Amino acid sequence: MFKKRFKTPGEFKAAFKTRRRKVCRFCEEKVRVIGFYNDRVLRRFVNERGKIVARRVSGNCAFHQRRLTTAIKRARHLAIMPFTSEYYR
Amino acid sequence: MRTYESTFILSPQADDAAFDQQIKAITDLIGNNDGKIIKEDRWGIRRMAYPIKKFTQGFYTRLVFEGNSKLLTELERFYKLEDPYIRYLTIIFEGDPHEKIFDDADSDSNRAPHAKPTEDRERPAPARATTESRKPDNIAPVAIVEKPSTETAVSEPDGKDEPEKTEE
Numbered sequence A: 001m002f003k004k005r006f007k008t009p010g011e012f013k014a015a016f017k018t019r020r021r022k023v024c025r026f027c028e029e030k031v032r033v034i035g036f037y038n039d040r041v042l043r044r045f046v047n048e049r050g051k052i053v054a055r056r057v058s059g060n061c062a063f064h065q066r067r068l069t070t071a072i073k074r075a076r077h078l079a080i081m082p083f084t085s086e087y088y089r
Numbered sequence B: 001m002r003t004y005e006s007t008f009i010l011s012p013q014a015d016d017a018a019f020d021q022q023i024k025a026i027t028d029l030i031g032n033n034d035g036k037i038i039k040e041d042r043w044g045i046r047r048m049a050y051p052i053k054k055f056t057q058g059f060y061t062r063l064v065f066e067g068n069s070k071l072l073t074e075l076e077r078f079y080k081l082e083d084p085y086i087r088y089l090t091i092i093f094e095g096d097p098h099e100k101i102f103d104d105a106d107s108d109s110n111r112a113p114h115a116k117p118t119e120d121r122e123r124p125a126p127a128r129a130t131t132e133s134r135k136p137d138n139i140a141p142v143a144i145v146e147k148p149s150t151e152t153a154v155s156e157p158d159g160k161d162e163p164e165k166t167e168e
């Protein structure tokens, strides 16, 4: 179905080749501990509704996604982060 | 003994003296139960992401302390009993307690102490040294080796990225 958008297999391949390689931003920065109090960082990994962005979208590695999820949930408990955005409530 | 951190939100309907007294109640409780306060950080009154007990703001305080499990149960019991503590969270402290962590959340405090950028750049140096040492006149090997190694470490990934960027 999706392949129909590309006329040749080469075009299909090229579309994927040009896509930017995703790297875990926490690995890049060599972050070990993701603090729940650090809402400026946490907010980058939730969508407008306040939902945690999937790993395949954000490009985080499994280790850091797990840590990030814990941090966001802790932040929500302390009302540092919203469970859901005010707008959608 | 383990290192824990406890963050709590105080009801905003109080003055500074009351906040002081309510925070002191917690630090005293920790001290009286063989605990030791390592760090106390008052964030002050902050807007909350959603209302808790009909309050839209709260006074945040974060404590890092050493203690045993008995202290934790006492602490939990105290939070539950006393009204001004509208929300609390006690977790195992993961950072280095002697590191400066509260001033700027974005600073290198969250980074691993061994993770220095220079470490990565030192690795290609020995490989370069062997190629360089083939030359008979090696006057200052250290000075010559150090510079190109850092250059290659930086420029190589850049060179690979460039064609990708132009395609986009």
Ligand SMILES: [Zn+2]
Residues within 6 Å of the ligand: A024, A025, A026, A027, A028, A060, A061, A062, A063, A064, A065
């Ligand atoms: Zn990672």
